[in-house]
Amino acid sequence: MGKAPITDVPSGVIPDGRPAAPHGLQVLAVTGLPEFRPGDDLAGAIAAAAPWIVDGDVLVVTSKAVSKTEGRLVRSPTDPGAREEFRRHLIDTETVRLVAQMGRTKIVENRLGIIAAAAGVDASNVRLDEIALLPEDPDASAAGLVREFAARGRRIGVVITDTQGRAWRNGVTDVAIGAAGVRVLEDHRGGVDDFGNELVVTQVGLGDEIAAAGDLVKGKLAGVPVAVIRGLDAPGVPEDGPAPSDHLAAALLRPYEEDLFRLGTDLSIAQGRKEAVLLRRTVRQFTGERVDDAVLARCIGIALTAPAPHHTRPVRFVLVREHRQALLQAMAAQWESDLAGDGWDDERIARRTARGQILNEATEVVIPFVTGEGRHDYPDDRRRQAERTMFTVAGGAAVQALLVALAAEGIGSAWISSTIFAPVVVRSVLSLPEDWEPLGAIGIGHPHESLSARPPFDPADGMLIR
Incomplete structure (x- = not known):
């Protein structure tokens, strides 16, 4: 299938796909997308709304859009009190380990291995009689989108995001919970800086940086679930063989036994008791x-x-x-x-x-x-x-x-x-x-x-x- 013509390019985008500034990046909002429902064609809707997507672009897609199209919506009571209690029940269902708790707020590890508040169970940006769960396999969902665009003649990467708070810092930001076709973890260990110092522990969470950048144009209330990052030259998914491990968002999850703060976490639970x-x-x-x-x-x-x-x-x-x-x-x-x-x-x-x-x-x-x-x-x-x-x-x-x-x-x-x-x-x-x-x-x-x-x-x- 040949490449579709590049039309309706947002202001500031050079038609051949190069960033407007040398060695820079562009972050572009994909507007005009519908309210997604189970069974909708997410890739098709994005391609129709953003025909200007070119090879090497990275789609930054909120997990809520993926959850909706994949049917990860649970019917909920509409009474506010009953809805909140049902949400808490879903949190317990999705939880595999309690990490910390203050009052009724729980930080947990969910089935995907992600540590976050409320196990990713979310009652925002959905209908009042529904509650959204995270995608069952965000990395697989991202790979599916990459393949859909490959079938349309576009080599892209995809990062699926969710909103999280951060320990010791106020405010939330988007992080990568699924990825395909783009490197999300850059390992500098063993490298040498300009001063001759060997880097011992430095790994850069590119996936989270991409997710946060995309959220600058998506926003929390703007109704824009998809952004495009241009300038990273995403390699896409290999035709033969598995994707490199550093192209999967799972690579961003630190194993419990390697967590430098696990003792503090355990002590915080004891302190909470x-x-x-x-x-x-x-x-x-x-x-x-x-x-x-x-x-x-x-x-x-x-x-x-x-x-x-x-x-x-x-x-x-x-x-x-x-x-x-x-x-x-x-x-x-x-x-x-x-x-x-x-x-x-x-x-x-x-x-x-x-x-x-x-x-x-x-x-x-x-x-x-x-x-x-x-x-x-x-x-x-x-x-x-x-x-x-x-x-x-x-x-x-x-x-x-x-x-x-x-x-x-x-x-x-x-x-x-x-x-x-x-x-x-x-x-x-x-x-x-x-x-x-x-x-x-x-x-x-x-x-x-x-x-x-x-x-x-x-x-x-x-x-x-x-």
Whole structure:
């Protein structure tokens, strides 16, 4: 197939394809592209919109355009809260390793080996009922575009990009996640600079530089998903044999065992776990946003690892939903009766009970119990009381573990002692055995204000040495 004539060349482009300035580069936007949908011909649309593309040009294509045409769109709820929760579910699905987390923001390694926020799962620049995943194999997608243009008589390179933040620096930039037909990693190791110094570790991430350059004309809100870099003289894909490894974006991914910061990453996770303990605080105001059942179950599973006597598992957590209103009303009635028995008048009782609305306003209510499972029945009161205390302490350890696990997920909680004062009422409403002792109640929900770590107390205030 012969080369198509070069027409409609953007301003500043010399018709024979040479850059306007000697030894320079041009970055050109490809405008007039449609809103891509699954099954669309991406290469054909680019070729039609930019017939001025010439041999050696490099197409810089946003991954979103590739994902759309390859059908990497997932149907999503349109309610904002439900959509965000579904997005987080997709992030967990695409994640193979948690690298770092602060609040609900996760930096993870995804299935492609890319380390980025949210595993590349993106709800921007798509319809409100869809969420986009990254292409399944961006290098293969890039190679496909190179071959499509080769069939049209054009020798080009392709870099597929995604937007990422960078450690220790503000702002996001585009990076290469797929490539073909152009070198993306230039290795200067073993070379000598002008001063006679041998370069030992220098490798240049050309793919990321190309991606960032292309984004200068694509932008985040301009609706331009494709740019052309002219002046690199991309070699294209070889007709026979595999592509050189430094032409694949996979070459830009540093293996975990070679990562100079992996120890810092591991320590940051440990530090994050320590911080979660300090994030735990009593939250009294919740947004009303639904708490993911899977997250709640995961936190309860963590809590159940708390130590317990005699190799038993005496702690149970009851998620109260169907009987929640009945339970809270019965407990309120018990509370009012107790206060009246203490000689309080109706006005004082009303003021006091009005302050105890946290469980009513929480998104979920969980009641921890310690059962009689595995408890020894000693013949004397001293050891019977010690046994009871021991099991209560085990229950308290599990409660604290749950509160900390929730805080690590960015979820607020409030431990309320109320059920301890109404055990018979609680067991009756929830139809539970008589040896189940409630250890308060936990109001759970997304906090109205983000959790923030507080400094630990001075141990001198609560630590004695004898």
